Amino acid sequence: MNIIIFSVGTQGDVRPFIALGQGLQNKGHKVRIVSGKTCEALVRDNGLEFAELSADFLEVMAKDPRALQRGLNPFALMSTARHHLKTMAVDWAAQGLAAAKDADLLLGNGMVAVLANSLAEALKIPMVETHLQPVTPCPDIPPMMMPPPKRPRSGTANMLLYTVLRSVTWQMLSPAYGMVRRELGLSALPWYGPYYRIKNKDRRILYAYSPSLLPRSAAWPQGIQVCGNWFFSEAKTWHAPEALQAFLDAGEPPIYIGFGSMLGDDAEALSKIIYESLRRSGRRAIIATGWGGMAPPKGNADNIHVIQAAPHDWLFPRVAIAVHHGGAGTTAATIRAGIPSVVIPFFGDQPFWAWRLAENGIAPPALNRKALTPEVFAQAIGQASMSSMQDAARAMAGRINAEDGVARAIDLLEDWEFLTPTDESQASPAAIKAVLDPSLAESA
Incomplete structure (x- = not known):
């Protein structure tokens, strides 16, 4: 299968998807990561295809370093983010269509989850959200973008804050995605955003953080799962100066x-x-x-x-x-x-x-x-x-270290029937040898 992964930001927003992409390739799938040009060498050097999306966050921070100071306050950040995202997104529809032209499955992370979802809608192919931090409303995890509470909040207060933050988030994203959806020939999203179009029970979200650090919310339906971290490892190949x-x-x-x-x-x-x-x-x-x-x-x-x-x-x-x-x-x-x-x-x-x-x-x-x-x-x-x-x-x-987030994510995609089994011609060399010689199956 051809799997296209959308994730933009710093290298920290892309490295987990290199790990996931390598895991998917080891299962015989073809993987392309769509991100900003600053991550191109990182993606290609690790054996994955790359497609560019206009999203240079190093340039944004260099031009507007005070954006980071405003970043600790989501309300103060809104106008700055609206401007930068709309500028970045001018070519997202065309770039996204080119990147996803042969896709069987789209994965969309963070702020470009809506882009992946819109492309999936236009191309009539499945899409799964991914996130590196919790964003799904629930009473037992305080909203990630708000200052952490000094003492536990009530579930009602947390849910109210999630509602407010979703509104703020959509105000930041809507100018960019209004333009993207028009270019894709799709209807405009409602004023309250895309978050309530799909019921939680029908969503499929993979969270790439450790349940040991932050347990999965008991309020989330089974389609929303915490996999564990997708660790991109370089220690065995890197040589220290x-x-x-x-x-x-x-x-x-x-x-x-x-x-x-x-x-x-x-x-x-x-x-x-x-x-x-x-x-x-x-x-x-x-x-x-x-x-x-x-x-x-x-x-x-x-x-x-x-x-x-x-x-x-x-x-x-x-x-x-x-x-x-x-x-x-x-x-x-x-x-x-x-x-x-x-x-x-x-x-x-x-x-x-x-x-x-x-x-x-x-x-x-x-x-x-x-x-x-x-x-x-x-x-x-x-x-x-x-x-x-x-x-x-x-x-x-x-x-x-007892968790295997990549394997868990792939298992879930297979369980949800987004991934189909691969044949021998697509499988890894170790898997092919195991098929030809069953005595090698355990070592493979």
């Missing part, structure tokens, strides 16, 4: 500090606070500058090593603590490695994942970027260094 390996070998496991694809307007100020705290403590640290969320230190310091980036599944098992932004992928990588986190959120779902880490005892409460001081940062590092938090992180790693 000599300087990085030498730094790791030279002393105790360091602290990792990096904010991935976050690019705020306060990188210099934030970095200065962190470097001052490290200077006072003498703690060893690896600084990952990423897209610019951390500035390199001024001058040399024996206790600091600077890199641009390194695969989390290689680096995190070699560090003691990870200081990060709380993105879904980075959060999952810290848990998988069995290390505590210190989270400084920038945007969107990051405060939510920081809250889940703290609720599970594997991170102190999230730090406010605007109120951070060297003393506050040092205190959080001290909490994450405590044996109780280290033990809790190792215990959580045992649970998450």
Whole structure:
């Protein structure tokens, strides 16, 4: 089968789908990922087809770094997001049709789930939603885009907040998708958006986060499932630069500090606070500058090593603590490695994942970027260094590493009859050998 996956954003929004795509290819299916051009090499280098969708979020953040500050407030973000998304979506109908021309199944993630759904409607093919964070209303999980509650809210309050946030979300998306649907020859979506057109019992949604970190809501119907993380692994093929390996070998496991694809307007100020705290403590640290969320230190310091980036599944098992932004992928990588986190959120779902880490005892409460001081940062590092938090992180790693999110997702797609069994000519080499020689079946 030809499976086309739509996901845009940073690399953290695409890496899980490379893992899922590779799993699907191992089952004999053909997979194409549709995303922004900045992810093209990543997709192609890992053996999957790529199709471009105009969605350069690095360019957006570079031109408008204050969008990240507004991103912690969904209401303040609305007008900015409406403008950027409408500009991006000018070519989405044509690009989407070209990418999906030979598709048997579409998967649509996050903000482009509506695009995939509209294409599926136009092409009359099936579509399944995917998300990296919970967005389906329920009384027992607080809405992900709101500040986490200091104490549990009532189910009624949570459901009311979901209704408000769905309205806000559709106000952000509707100008872009009104244009897309007109170009696809489809009727306009209602003023309240697409969310109530399909009853929850008829929806099919795959969530790619760990049920150990956040259990599935008891209120969701069976068509909405939490699979576990779709981990894209690079550790076995990545070779560390000599300087990085030498730094790791030279002393105790360091602290990792990096904010991935976050690019705020306060990188210099934030970095200065962190470097001052490290200077006072003498703690060893690896600084990952990423897209610019951390500035390199001024001058040399024996206790600091600077890199641009390194695969989390290689680096995190070699560090003691990870200081990060709380993105879904980075959060999952810290848990998988069995290390505590210190989270400084920038945007969107990051405060939510920081809250889940703290609720599970594997991170102190999230730090406010605007109120951070060297003393506050040092205190959080001290909490994450405590044996109780280290033990809790190792215990959580045992649970998450027992999950196989990719296999679970594929099983569900087969159970729901979106995937059909593949014949021998499409199967992987190991599977073909097993068919030809049954004695190899167990090893295959």
